[in-house]
Amino acid sequence: MMRRNPTDPARRLRRMHDQLARVYGPQHWWPAETPFEVIVGAYLTQNTSWKAVELSLANLRSGGALNLEGLRSLSVDQLQDLIRPSGFHSRKAPAIKAFIAMLDAEFGGSIQRLGKASTSPLRDRLLALPGVGSETADAILLYALGHPVPVADEYLRRIALRHGLVNPVPAKNRKSYEALVQLTRNAFSSDPEANHAQLFNEFHALTVAVGKAFCRKTPDCAHCPLASDLRPSTKTERKA
DNA sequence: CGCCAGGCCGTGT
DNA sequence: ACACGGCATGGC
Numbered sequence: 001m002m003r004r005n006p007t008d009p010a011r012r013l014r015r016m017h018d019q020l021a022r023v024y025g026p027q028h029w030w031p032a033e034t035p036f037e038v039i040v041g042a043y044l045t046q047n048t049s050w051k052a053v054e055l056s057l058a059n060l061r062s063g064g065a066l067n068l069e070g071l072r073s074l075s076v077d078q079l080q081d082l083i084r085p086s087g088f089h090s091r092k093a094p095a096i097k098a099f100i101a102m103l104d105a106e107f108g109g110s111i112q113r114l115g116k117a118s119t120s121p122l123r124d125r126l127l128a129l130p131g132v133g134s135e136t137a138d139a140i141l142l143y144a145l146g147h148p149v150p151v152a153d154e155y156l157r158r159i160a161l162r163h164g165l166v167n168p169v170p171a172k173n174r175k176s177y178e179a180l181v182q183l184t185r186n187a188f189s190s191d192p193e194a195n196h197a198q199l200f201n202e203f204h205a206l207t208v209a210v211g212k213a214f215c216r217k218t219p220d221c222a223h224c225p226l227a228s229d230l231r232p233s234t235k236t237e238r239k240a
Numbered sequence: 241c242g243c244c245a246g247g248c249c250g251t252g253t
Numbered sequence: 254a255c256a257c258g259g260c261a262t263g264g265c
Contacts, residue, residue: 046247052263053246087261091248133248153246172247173255208246217244244264253256 009165010186016163016226017187017199020206023225027205030143035111036068038144042136043096044086055085068109071100095131102129115145123149134177142204148196151204152180155211162219164231 006012031050032038040060044053059082060066065074074082080093100109102125107113114122119141126137134152141147160166160180169176188199214224221227 042246045245047245047260048247048262049245049264051245055263085262087245087263088247089261091260095248131248135247139246151246155246170256172257175254204246211246242265245262247260249259251257251259253254 009160009183010189012163012229013160013165013183013187014190016159016229017203017206019225019229020210021202024206024209027202027209029201029205030139032143034067035115035144037066039099039111039140040066040071040096042139042144043092043099043131044083046088046092046131046136048086048088052086056083059083059085068100068103068111071096072104091131095129098130099132111144115147119147119149122147134174138181139204142197142200146197148200150181150184150200152177152184153204153207153211155215156180156184156204156207158215158219159207159211159226162215162221163226163229 006015030038030041032041037057041053041057044056057066060070063074063082064070065079065082071079076093076097079096080089083089083092083096086092103109103111103114106125107117117125122145123137123141126132126140127134132140138149138151141149142151154171157166157171157176157180160183161168165183166176166179169179184200184203188194188196188203210224210226214220214226221230
């Protein structure tokens, strides 16, 4: 019989993006005023709700520390104190400081210069920093520096898994992250003329929007706008 | 009160 | 290579 959805995971993911774009509209990500704020936010939001990140960002802003110069003038201990609300401060504060040290030592303290480096070596350089893994590196590349790289996160993993777009590989696996990135690239590769940075930007933002609402650890697929794209493989899932 | 959040890292197998 | 626990705080 004729299936109304394509079977190719990349095409299915593209359809899901289109559906989310219709439902949610433009997301205007990343929620920040400057590229530097994006970078700080990317560190702070690691395994942390954005609401908690906002508390830390407010602390930094009121202390005049939400910019390069301001953060340079803070000690690690002072920084720890300001970002305490978003957790893991003993790791995140030195990590942010290490980023600034790298920026100053290797790029003349210029984020613009940093962004002019070519994507692949730059990604490797970011990954070599403490506290920067795949997702943080890609978030910085895409949202702070405008490079056309997909960002995969826990929500995308859950969604892709639930929709059968990837093999049931466990989380926190480097290969599973790369598989999600590849899948996202494939989803938008049909039009090479398109602005992929913009597409990846919007797609990840939409993924987080739908993920926050319906794909937490206890998912609510019944009301999810992607529910019609689900392909239950079991009868029990069909019921849910 | 207990679980969870827009990950990452060190350690043990 | 991969699984697993620690990291810390605020929301709900």
